[in-house]
Amino acid sequence: MLASILTITLVVGGTAVLSWPLGKYMAALFSGRLTAADRLFAAATGGAGEQDWKSYALALVAFNVVMFAFVVALLATHHLLPLNPDGQGPTSLDLIFNTAASFVTNTNLQHYSGESTFSYLAQLGGLMWLQFVSAATGIAALAALARGIGGQGSMGNFFLDAQRASFLLLLPLAIVIACVLALQGVPMTLQGAAEVTTLESAAQTIARGPVAAFVAIKQLGTNGGGFFGPNSTHPLENPNFWSNLIEIASIILVPMACVWMFGRMIGRPKHAAVIFGVMAALLAIKLTAAVTFESAPTLAFADLPVQQDVGNLEGKELRLGAITGPLWAVLTTATSNGSVGAMHDSLNPLTGLVPMAGMWLNETFGGVGVGMINMFLYIALAVFV
Secondary structure (H helix, E strand, O other), X not given: OHXXXXXXXXXXXXXXXXXXXXXHHHHHHHHOOOOHHHHHHHHHHOOOOOOOHHHHHHHHHHHHHHHHHHHHHHHHHHHHOOOOOOOOOOOOHHHHHHHHHHHHOOOOOOOOOHHHOOOHHHHHHHHHHHHHHHHHHHHHHHHHHHHHHOOOOOOOOHHHHHHHHHHHHHHHHHHHHHHHHHHOOOOOXXXXXXXXXXXXXXXXXXXXXXXXXXXXXXXXXXXXXOOOOOHHHOOOOOOOHHHHHHHHHHHHHHHHHHHHHHHHHOOOHHHHHHHHHHHHHHHHHHHHHHHHHHOOOOHHHOOOOOOOOOOOOOOOOOOOOOOHXXXXXXXXXXXXXXXXXXXXXXXXXXXXXHHHHHHHHOOOOOOOOHHHHHHHHHHHHHHHO
């Protein structure tokens, strides 16, 4: 139990500390003057004028429509395009529609295994790109809400906000995390699958690809779409203890920072601290419940002649430890992330209630940007209704 407490404190507490300066940076990013990147973007797109809430909302919706159409076209033709070293074939239209709609809305439901379905171009230029811009859309929406509540004259400009979130926030963070994950052994290559000979002299094909880049943004953007079918239970997405901690911390870093960003943008940092404290308390309750419930061995192994004193190991990756499974399950559902570090259907019954509660509420820090918006709606209902 002591190891469990130390792991949770390291991940959640350490990330909370890092979220403070990141939130300060985000507030400055969305409140300051036009940067050089803003001016370059405005020149390339023909302007960056101020928008009222109607124009801002229309721009957001129109951008999502364009994203959807582009990715549908890419997924439908990926087998005819470059960066397909493993020769992935065409995909059914229903799967293309489901996948594009899922990633555009930051849902990232996957009815496919990426390593055997889509080319590298489809994964990078379509799905990974959506994991950047769909997350940026949520952050932009929060920035617009903060400006409105803060009494500013306009909502800003959606396209400027989206490019700031993409290029000046998510991209730098993703580059750092991807480099760290690559150093931990996560593949980052455009070569096709590796053909190897096992110790038993059998031939084996090992799928690989630009995995580190994909995994970094799937966590930072509270997306969850995995490069491989098993997601972060796959040893090439999450090879060891340290990569596991980095990926878990990446889930909640930006959502935590969004609370501080919101408080600074409306000029109420103390109110943000109260909201952060409430979210953290709710998260602590869920974490305590999940770890406690999962400390009991599963009844499926009750008749086995083995000692069971480390909790429920069913559905867990032994290289990652038993405790990080429920920890990941709580954080991924608390933030609408969707990635997995253990199989949720293998959790003990009472433990399984905790991820369900996270999906019901979606405000225990929640998804990037939208989690804080959800919390604001709860606050408005509690105060005025």
